[in-house]
Amino acid sequence: MQPAVSVKDLKIAYGDHTVIEKLSIDIAPREFLVLLGPSGCGKSTLLNSIAGLQDISDGEIWISDKNVTWAEPKDRGIGMVFQSYALYPRMSVRKNLSFGLRVAGLPKAEIEARIARTASLLHLDKLLDRRPSELSGGQRQRVAIGRALVREVNVFLFDEPLSNLDAKLRNELRVEIKKLHQSLGNTMIYVTHDQVEALTLADRIAIMKDGVIQQLASPSEIYHRPVNLFVAGFIGAPAMNFIRGEIVLKSGTPVFESNGLAIDLASYPFLTAVKEGPATLGIRPEHIAPDGVASGSPTIPGIVSVVEPMGADTVLWFDWAGQSLSYRIMGDAALQPGMAIAPRLDIAKASLFDADGARL
Ligand SMILES: Nc1ncnc2c1ncn2[C@@H]1O[C@H](COP(=O)(O)OP(=O)(O)OP(=O)(O)O)[C@@H](O)[C@H]1O
Numbered sequence: 352m353q354p355a356v357s358v359k360d361l362k363i364a365y366g367d368h369t370v371i372e373k374l375s376i377d378i379a380p381r382e383f384l385v386l387l388g389p390s391g392c393g394k395s396t397l398l399n400s401i402a403g404l405q406d407i408s409d410g411e412i413w414i415s416d417k418n419v420t421w422a423e424p425k426d427r428g429i430g431m432v433f434q435s436y437a438l439y440p441r442m443s444v445r446k447n448l449s450f451g452l453r454v455a456g457l458p459k460a461e462i463e464a465r466i467a468r469t470a471s472l473l474h475l476d477k478l479l480d481r482r483p484s485e486l487s488g489g490q491r492q493r494v495a496i497g498r499a500l501v502r503e504v505n506v507f508l509f510d511e512p513l514s515n516l517d518a519k520l521r522n523e524l525r526v527e528i529k530k531l532h533q534s535l536g537n538t539m540i541y542v543t544h545d546q547v548e549a550l551t552l553a554d555r556i557a558i559m560k561d562g563v564i565q566q567l568a569s570p571s572e573i574y575h576r577p578v579n580l581f582v583a584g585f586i587g588a589p590a591m592n593f594i595r596g597e598i599v600l601k602s603g604t605p606v607f608e609s610n611g612l613a614i615d616l617a618s619y620p621f622l623t624a625v626k627e628g629p630a631t632l633g634i635r636p637e638h639i640a641p642d643g644v645a646s647g648s649p650t651i652p653g654i655v656s657v658v659e660p661m662g663a664d665t666v667l668w669f670d671w672a673g674q675s676l677s678y679r680i681m682g683d684a685a686l687q688p689g690m691a692i693a694p695r696l697d698i699a700k701a702s703l704f705d706a707d708g709a710r711l
């Protein structure tokens with residue numbers, strides 16, 4: 352199948368500072384792709400290069416079957432929503448929505464039909480005659496999304512569209528964007544540094560660091576089988592616990608040893624043959640002391656330092672071998688700081704990394 356968007360061997364440099372080097376990615380029709388990564392990793396640069404707002408040093412950008420590497424943004428068949436939604440303050444919502452279409456010279460009836468469709472999708476029907484100053488932040492952001500939607504193109508690009516909104520509104524609009532994608536079935540490329548947005552919206556997530564895609568996979572794959580320490584540490588809240596130690600073979604069975612812990616790794620699905628040597632065991636807070644973990648599972652002894660009730664669940668921090676680790680249990684915890692504990696580890700859900708940080 353022809354990808355909806357294809358980036359081939361992209362290189363982008365500012366002077367002699369290379370931001371992106373040899374990046375390639377294909378995005379399928381109807382796919383919701385999220386570009387996720389820390390500030391400065393190159394997410395906006397990559398998105399802007401697809402939009403045509405960014406000069407590239409090398410490589411090609413294809414949209415559907417057209418090489419658009421040198422095409423003007425308006426000729427690429429994309430709609431874009433930015434973080435700062437910069438609406439025209441003196442125009443009504445209706446005029447804001449129709450501006451681009453009027454400039455493009457679309458017939459009046461067509462413009463009105465598109466605005467009606469978009470306004471109904473985004474629940475803006477009753478706000479069409481207001482000015483931006485008479486709208487809430489969430490309503491303004493919906494108008495900004497609407498301005499991209501009225502173009503009725505196949506590919507939509509979003510650059511952190513929700514980051515200026517408060518947490519409650521962000522959650523609401525996130526659900527609306529997902530519904531929008533389900534009903535429109537367009538290709539969407541969505542930049543964020545919010546892992547919850549990435550996990551909830553994406554068909555696939557591309558996790559970037561320093562201009563390089565570290566892992567491109569489904570949210571579930573990225574959560575359960577992170578390819579390296581960076582991805583493992585970036586996804587999950589609280590973050591995955593990392594325990595440094597060593598893998599040794601004991602009569603043929605791999606065992607992870609660290610500060611008196613000896614964890615049998617017979618059930619760990621190694622990607623390749625087991626090698627002895629330094630390793631890091633990664634285990635998520637929700638995979639320590641989970642309900643129903645087998646009774647023979649290894650335990651980790653510690654002293655509770657902080658109890659964080661979160662409503663539906665509780666995060667417990669504890670000290671072990673000079674390190675602070677966390678785990679999460681459902682509901683309230685009958686534990687106090689200072690108490691000794693020895694929660695079980697669900698080793699089948701753990702991740703192991705070699706000395707270079709690559710998944711074992
Ligand atoms: N005009 C410029 N000149 C030089 N360097 C730039 C320029 N614009 C961006 N950069 C650099 O390119 C890198 C990537 O920037 P980019 O804006 O793509 O990051 P980002 O991942 O979108 O970050 P954020 O999450 O903060 O928006 C950064 O290191 C940034 O400093």
Ligand SMILES: [Mg+2]
Nearest residue numbers: 394395396510
């Ligand atoms: Mg950015």
